Amino acid sequence: MSSNQTLKTIIGLEIHVQLTKLKTKLFCATSADYREKKPNTHVCPVCLGLPGTLPTVNRKAVEYAIAVAKALNCEISDRLMFVRKHYFYPDLPKNYQISQYIGPGFAPIAKNGYVKIIVDGKPKIVRIRRINIEEDPGRIVYLGSIETSPYSLIDYNRSGVALLEIVTEPDIESPKEARIFLEKLIAILEYLGVTDPGLEGAFRVDANISFEGFGRVEIKNIGSIRDVEKALTYEIVRQRRIIAGGGKIERETRHWDSNKGVTISLRSKEFEEDYRYFPDPDLPPLRISKELIEQITKSLPELPDERIDRFMKQYSLDEYRATVLVLNKWLADLFETCAKHYDKYKKLADLLITDFLRWINEFNIDYKNLRLDPLQIVKLLRLWDEGTLSVKMVKELLPQIIRDGIDVEDYVKSSGYTRLADKEYLKSVVEEVFRESPKAVQDALENPKAINYLIGLVMKKTGGRADPQLVREIILSMLDKMKNTGS
Amino acid sequence: MPVHKLVEEFKIDPSKVFDYLDSLYDNIKRVENKIQSFITIIPQETLDRYVENLIKENKHRIDNLKLFGIPIAVKDNISTKGIRTTCASKMLENYVPPYNATVVEKIMREGGIIIGKTNMDEFAMGSTTETSAFYPTKNPWDTTRVPGGSSGGSATALASGEAPLALGSDTGGSIRNPASFCGVYGLKPTYGLVSRYGLIAYASSMDQIGPMARNVVDLAILLSVIAGHDPRDSTSVPFVQSVDYVQELYKLYHKEPKLRIGIIKEFFEGSEEPVKKAATKAVDLLCSYHECQEISLPFSKQIIAAYYIIAMAEASSNLARFDGVRYGMKIDFTNRSWDEAFTEVRTKGFGYEVRKRIAIGAYILSAGYRDMYYIRALKLRRVLKERFDQIFKDHDIVVSPTMPILPPRLGEFFKDPLRIYLADVNTVAANLVGIPAISIPVDFYNGLPVGLQAMAKQFSEPLLLYVAKQLEDRTGFRDILAQP
Numbered sequence: 001m002s003s004n005q006t007l008k009t010i011i012g013l014e015i016h017v018q019l020t021k022l023k024t025k026l027f028c029a030t031s032a033d034y035r036e037k038k039p040n041t042h043v044c045p046v047c048l049g050l051p052g053t054l055p056t057v058n059r060k061a062v063e064y065a066i067a068v069a070k071a072l073n074c075e076i077s078d079r080l081m082f083v084r085k086h087y088f089y090p091d092l093p094k095n096y097q098i099s100q101y102i103g104p105g106f107a108p109i110a111k112n113g114y115v116k117i118i119v120d121g122k123p124k125i126v127r128i129r130r131i132n133i134e135e136d137p138g139r140i141v142y143l144g145s146i147e148t149s150p151y152s153l154i155d156y157n158r159s160g161v162a163l164l165e166i167v168t169e170p171d172i173e174s175p176k177e178a179r180i181f182l183e184k185l186i187a188i189l190e191y192l193g194v195t196d197p198g199l200e201g202a203f204r205v206d207a208n209i210s211f212e213g214f215g216r217v218e219i220k221n222i223g224s225i226r227d228v229e230k231a232l233t234y235e236i237v238r239q240r241r242i243i244a245g246g247g248k249i250e251r252e253t254r255h256w257d258s259n260k261g262v263t264i265s266l267r268s269k270e271f272e273e274d275y276r277y278f279p280d281p282d283l284p285p286l287r288i289s290k291e292l293i294e295q296i297t298k299s300l301p302e303l304p305d306e307r308i309d310r311f312m313k314q315y316s317l318d319e320y321r322a323t324v325l326v327l328n329k330w331l332a333d334l335f336e337t338c339a340k341h342y343d344k345y346k347k348l349a350d351l352l353i354t355d356f357l358r359w360i361n362e363f364n365i366d367y368k369n370l371r372l373d374p375l376q377i378v379k380l381l382r383l384w385d386e387g388t389l390s391v392k393m394v395k396e397l398l399p400q401i402i403r404d405g406i407d408v409e410d411y412v413k414s415s416g417y418t419r420l421a422d423k424e425y426l427k428s429v430v431e432e433v434f435r436e437s438p439k440a441v442q443d444a445l446e447n448p449k450a451i452n453y454l455i456g457l458v459m460k461k462t463g464g465r466a467d468p469q470l471v472r473e474i475i476l477s478m479l480d481k482m483k484n485t486g487s
Numbered sequence: 488m489p490v491h492k493l494v495e496e497f498k499i500d501p502s503k504v505f506d507y508l509d510s511l512y513d514n515i516k517r518v519e520n521k522i523q524s525f526i527t528i529i530p531q532e533t534l535d536r537y538v539e540n541l542i543k544e545n546k547h548r549i550d551n552l553k554l555f556g557i558p559i560a561v562k563d564n565i566s567t568k569g570i571r572t573t574c575a576s577k578m579l580e581n582y583v584p585p586y587n588a589t590v591v592e593k594i595m596r597e598g599g600i601i602i603g604k605t606n607m608d609e610f611a612m613g614s615t616t617e618t619s620a621f622y623p624t625k626n627p628w629d630t631t632r633v634p635g636g637s638s639g640g641s642a643t644a645l646a647s648g649e650a651p652l653a654l655g656s657d658t659g660g661s662i663r664n665p666a667s668f669c670g671v672y673g674l675k676p677t678y679g680l681v682s683r684y685g686l687i688a689y690a691s692s693m694d695q696i697g698p699m700a701r702n703v704v705d706l707a708i709l710l711s712v713i714a715g716h717d718p719r720d721s722t723s724v725p726f727v728q729s730v731d732y733v734q735e736l737y738k739l740y741h742k743e744p745k746l747r748i749g750i751i752k753e754f755f756e757g758s759e760e761p762v763k764k765a766a767t768k769a770v771d772l773l774c775s776y777h778e779c780q781e782i783s784l785p786f787s788k789q790i791i792a793a794y795y796i797i798a799m800a801e802a803s804s805n806l807a808r809f810d811g812v813r814y815g816m817k818i819d820f821t822n823r824s825w826d827e828a829f830t831e832v833r834t835k836g837f838g839y840e841v842r843k844r845i846a847i848g849a850y851i852l853s854a855g856y857r858d859m860y861y862i863r864a865l866k867l868r869r870v871l872k873e874r875f876d877q878i879f880k881d882h883d884i885v886v887s888p889t890m891p892i893l894p895p896r897l898g899e900f901f902k903d904p905l906r907i908y909l910a911d912v913n914t915v916a917a918n919l920v921g922i923p924a925i926s927i928p929v930d931f932y933n934g935l936p937v938g939l940q941a942m943a944k945q946f947s948e949p950l951l952l953y954v955a956k957q958l959e960d961r962t963g964f965r966d967i968l969a970q971p
């Protein structure tokens with residue numbers, strides 16, 4: 001192990017989340033639902049930044065931001081203040097972005113919060129530095145890649161869509177922690193009902209990563225949680241290699257190419273860019289009243305941490321199972337629907353977070369398109385409990401329920417797909433196995449653990465339909481007889 | 488004939504609007520080439536058709552229209568749907584807005600007619616109308632002199648009889664300065680009284696659209712039409728419902744309350760002798776009835792500095808959007824980086840004065856200089872506000888000459904820009920503080936008009952109109968036309 005393996009990794013994240021559940025953009029009445037629309041049809045004089053136009057604040061966006069701030073345990077500013085952040089870029093119609101800033105005379109909507117996560121079974125706090133409300137720029141569209149495109153086209157449909165910029169303190173110590181944090185954050189936002197992070201471009205992350213004592217690298221515009229983890233892992237390996245070779249890590253901005261799985265240098269950051277922040281004179285500070293904050297706090301839905309606690313109490317689940325369920329809100333909802341009809345909660349939870357989730361991923365099903373009668377899961381579990389279905393059969397039937405929507409009871413009846421529990425018949429199968437495999441029988445006589453192999457042979461002969469418990473009993477009694485007669 | 492009488496005539500016989508337009512266009516033909524008030528004039532045929540429609544569509548409600556049939560000249564930084572709006576800049580030479588400014592909507596709703604777009608200093612940066620990218624406008628009282636600015640075209644259109652009413656915008660005196668130099672009335676309303684939606688911004692925290700007219704009652708009519716809350720402008724004051732300023736004016740006029748008037752010592756002392764004399768004479772008229780007292784407003788130079796710092800800082804931001812991508816000046820972007828293309832558009836599209844102010848403004852806002860300039864300017868702005876709060880505890884209005892100088896000759900501005908900047912000293916305070924201010928024509932010196940400025944506390948426009956009307960009665964400065 002080289003010495004730099006022990007260097008501490010410091011990671012901070014800047015997350016941009018579109019408030020996709022808003023009806024209109026942040027500063028005008030244009031509909032915020034711009035996706036799949038013809039370019040430059042989802043615009044008005046305000047979000048095109050035409051001369052003379054003025055912004056007016058979308059109140060609902062402010063309420064959403066306050067809800068998010070509350071859920072992330074932040075201090076909320078008593079005044080809503082916007083600044084102009086200046087930089088020339090063609091996707092930015094005014095060549096400044098209306099945003100927020102932290103500093104003397106400025107205030108973001110919220111600051112100093114935290115998110116609790118669990119890493120390897122241990123709780124950890126990731127602090128939130130601040131939350132900004134700001135407007136999204138338009139989009140530059142290239143033919144093919146940016147390097148080879150003969151022209152740039154600009155689509156302003158996205159221009160002015162409400163964004164939250166959530167900035168963490170550099171409290172994250174590994175790519176895995178970053179993933180766990182982001183999963184938690186996304187879950188919180190989903191529970192609040194302010195965004196649909198699954199929508200293209202609704203969720204973008206800038207990740208800052210450095211080794212203690214070395215220059216900081218920013219990876220811009222990463223589009224998914226999985227890519228954040230991959231990009232950070234890539235950077236750690238890259239930077240370690242440079243450090244091991246005695247090199248220096250330059251302060252720079254890099255781009256994550258998710259197709260190639262590499263980060264690429266965009267520009268060095270020798271100079272801090274000067275955005276010439278100043279308060280937007282078109283948006284005088286608005287008071288955020290205690291009453292409003294209270295009212296929003298009161299109407300907050302149950303949040304992931306609360307739900308995890310409740311799952312542990314109400315369903316006697318351990319923290320791990322409760323967390324996996326709750327962070328997948330739809331899965332937790334499915335669990336609770338099933339739990340109304342089925343009270344072996346741990347068994348239900350296990351089925352959902354292992355096989356069920358695996359098949360959903362396997363079939364690449366978006367949970368929103370999942371047409372599943374939760375009662376089918378309940379029926380499946382009950383047939384299993386009754387001994388009508390074996391584990392193996394349960395595992396075989398589950399994907400058919402998910403993908404084909406079969407009715408378990410009907411299917412079992414019509415296919416004769418039931419468990420072999422006929423003792424006489426099974427006994428004859430066991431005798432057959434004993435005849436064919438005297439060596440295995442001998443082993444089993446000497447070592448009780450070897451019985452499993454015999455059970456396996458019986459199961460094979462019956463196509464997995466034999467009741468394994470019954471088979472075990474039969475084998476044990478036959479072995480007993482042999483011991484008694486043989487000695 | 489004043490607008491308030493014209494409207495009555497038009498309501499009795501709508502066909503008279505056409506006769507009036509005939510005479511107006513005749514006059515425009517006669518004087519426009521001498522003074523060049525307009526950047527765009529709507530052809531008479533177009534207006535005639537527009538009026539025909541207006542009459543047809545409003546048959547049953549003509550009586551309710553405050554501006555029925557009245558042509559209005561609109562400064563060319565106020566957006567007019569379908570009529571190009573240039574800000575007197577090459578950058579926007581062919582820019583046609585797809586929407587109307589709120590004030591334009593309001594005027595049209597009251598039966599007013601947009602007759603043309605008036606010349607101005609480019610992006611309202613200037614006080615002589617000479618920084619216009621197209622041509623300077625001349626003072627109709629002496630065409631070798633400037634009309635003031637930046638709303639110079641609006642003032643000259645009134646003074647030379649090309650339009651009976653006009654809209655200007657005022658960031659540091661841009662309505663009052665040309666009103667004073669051209670011998671007309673001009674009012675900068677309280678910040679937030681009139682919607683800025685559609686006004687192409689120069690310095691957003693000080694810009695206000697305001698009315699200009701040849702007599703006080705007409706001024707009050709136009710103010711009544713344009714004032715009021717606009718949900719599209721977050722700086723527009725929400726509690727102002729529709730106020731009939733004509734009624735408010737007459738209420739005061741008939742009651743004739745005695746006011747406590749403050750006379751700003753420094754602003755008189757700093758004025759040229761002829762200006763001082765004429766203004767003092769007008770003040771004497773007021774003081775023969777009201778209670779007058781000299782007051783002091785020190786730190787004039789700092790006020791000017793603070794004003795220009797804030798204005799340029801905001802301008803550098805407001806004018807960032809002009810980059811040739813979406814509208815305005817087009818250049819060939821082929822094979823050039825964005826930065827190169829933007830730089831060329833902005834270098835070609837903006838005139839010298841605008842480029843200068845953008846550059847200084849960007850410098851002022853940059854890290855390291857922000858505190859030294861911008862933050863200090865904001866502090867001074869607060870101090871000035873407090874000073875005015877203090878003054879208005881003991882005074883209802885304060886008066887001074889509008890401009891400390893007579894209209895300069897064309898070209899003087901470029902020889903000595905600092906002198907012209909300093910000439911804004913009397914007017915910029917109202918914008919920094921956000922209070923209303925009016926310029927009242929009071930006298931001539933060697934054929935050149937002199938204006939008196941009155942300021943009052945926020946939302947005291949009726950008081951200003953009242954004082955103006957009293958002076959108008961005593962000086963007879965009413966509907967006076969220049970003959971260029």
Ligand SMILES: [Zn+2]
Nearest residue numbers: 028030044047
């Ligand atoms: Zn819009």
